[in-house]
Amino acid sequence: MSTITQSPLYKIACPESIAFFGASNNFSAMGSSILNAILGDGYEGRIFPVHPEEKRVMDIEAYPRVGDLPRVPDMAYIVLPTRIVAETLRACGQKGIRRAVIVTAGFSEVGTEGMARQEEIKAIARKYHIRFTGPNCIGVVNAHMKLNATFIPSTCRPGFIGMASQSGSFITQMFDYLGTRFGRGFSTGFSLGNEADIDMVDCIRYLGACPNTRAIALYIESIRRGRAFIEAAREVSRTKPIVAFYVGGSENGKKACLSHTGSLAGPDRLYDGVFKQSGIIRARSVEEMFDFCYALGACPVPKGNRAVIQTHSGGPGAAAADACDRSGIELPALSTVTLEKLGPYVPHTGSVNNPVDLTYTKNPLDFFQAIPRILLEEEGADSMLVYFLASAAMIRRALAGLSVPEEEIDDQVLKIVDEQCASMAALMTSHDKPVLGFSFLTRENQFISGLQDKGVPVLPSPERAARALGALVEYRRLREKLFRSKRNDFVS
Structure with missing residues (x-):
């Protein structure tokens, strides 16, 4: 070149x-x-x-x-x-x-x-x-x-x-x-x-x-x-x-x-x-x-077309699963090892099928740390889609309920948002797997802008996120084909 x-x-x-x-x-x-x-x-x-x-x-x-x-x-x-x-x-x-x-x-x-x-x-x-x-x-x-x-x-x-x-x-x-x-x-x-x-x-x-x-x-x-x-x-x-x-x-x-x-x-x-x-x-x-x-531009190239979906709402999870199927993305069942690791974090109202539908977690921060780390360690999955629903307003309400002084709440909200977004970005880097978010929230939401600014792509719908993941898989296939073609040209 x-x-x-x-x-x-x-x-x-x-x-x-x-x-x-x-x-x-x-x-x-x-x-x-x-x-x-x-x-x-x-x-x-x-x-x-x-x-x-x-x-x-x-x-x-x-x-x-x-x-x-x-x-x-x-x-x-x-x-x-x-x-x-x-x-x-x-x-x-x-x-x-x-x-x-x-x-x-x-x-x-x-x-x-x-x-x-x-x-x-x-x-x-x-x-x-x-x-x-x-x-x-x-x-x-x-x-x-x-x-x-x-x-x-x-x-x-x-x-x-x-x-x-x-x-x-x-x-x-x-x-x-x-x-x-x-x-x-x-x-x-x-x-x-x-x-x-x-x-x-x-x-x-x-x-x-x-x-x-x-x-x-x-x-x-x-x-x-x-x-x-x-x-x-x-x-x-x-x-x-x-x-x-x-x-x-x-x-x-x-x-x-x-x-x-x-x-x-x-x-x-x-x-x-x-x-x-x-x-x-x-x-x-x-x-x-x-x-x-x-x-x-934001994600590593996946090793295959298998994905896991993390959500805390059944509808967006189902929409993502349907869109994955249309985009050539497989959703494998989770391994026994992964299911055991998830046990302490998934309430009885949740589902550990793929999509993993948490519905609710006692510690909301697990959604950005422990749970995605476990799912990214799943050997049967090459990538992950995540539905983001959290907002700074939810954290503000929780802090107020914990009697945090009003004058400290803004700083605490910013700190928590920044830490969780950084955690999600670090997980994508350390596991070398694509993580694509989807949400109906916009960049006016501090979680969405925080994730995007730290390198985690968040798209406006499950369908668009699934199609983008399909493009990542397609790029891997096309690139491998080009390299095979180049080797064959060299040999001939």
Whole structure:
């Protein structure tokens, strides 16, 4: 695998300096919105606004022409009217800039005239050895560099999901989605637009080498370089999971993709085959794509498809069991050794079948410590699903009942929540088995945010948790198949 600095995307994702075209002191302009987002998210590199009239743009010294810049920036960011993109790119090439993001639309996606314009900028890029993303894209995000070069402000902290998308919206609209549901953000996200130069293949290789990325999400409307795509994905999938959401398989999907980025989508079955050959897990929705990436990036790979479910409510446990069956997850009976260990912790009203339904425990903290430890030690299980119902309010009520002074309750609640969440996270690490939580509670609940922040993935329903666990099992199967294929190729 090539190193990350050799990728044409390195200086786009990790620029130390940016020449910015299209921002002004008119804050309603798209270019101004993007520059404002870059500044607002705390980018620490140097920015050189280029503007023919403004002396300062957003209180940054501006330059009338790219040739006037005091140094050669790592990247050009172009948000200009379509008619002047080509001459601007040429001037960047003459200055020595070798990377660019072209946000401007009006190219191959609008028909014959646009195709001619796109061929023109491709020719200029070849002449000056410029590699670029776009046109007709929304930008790039690298949360670990505080770089949000899109027009949507980001409130997410850095995360481990890397994304390449042929739709810019699936980058920007996921800022809040990932943050409010999982407490996560992106590592790096690329909006590709028309893929006139840099494409999905380049992104797969970059994200495969990116040290901050543990799982890769792909939003695909078409694959332009089929063989190169399969080769890159097969190489990366051996060490890092890739999840793809493809939308061009239906007739309506094909029409929408053609008008969106000018891409020609293919039959659904064809893409199924491409993904299987490539070691890619296919998602059937945007939610599923991120659920799978969240679980795959947070959990170790299971050794098999056997799971144990821990719950203190029969309904969610039954729903999880049903979803496991639909996702190819087996629920084995617990061993005699495990049953004996559970004895002191399970009330007579509980059930030690799998799911293990505790209904109630005298010591609620056993749910986060002793019981999951016993279940993770079960040799017949490779993973665990846990239903989380506890809330800080329940602990507060219990402490009040124990006559803890009112002024001490808040600190005690925080301490107990933190300790129990840390205990659950430590169990997953020490047993090297996936632990996926599910709950109808949100991150507003301190237990849910605490678990997620300490590395235990918690999903919004038993069905989504079971499907995510199924993705983990599927990744193990695909990866083993890829390694067998590689060994056979080597022998032959």
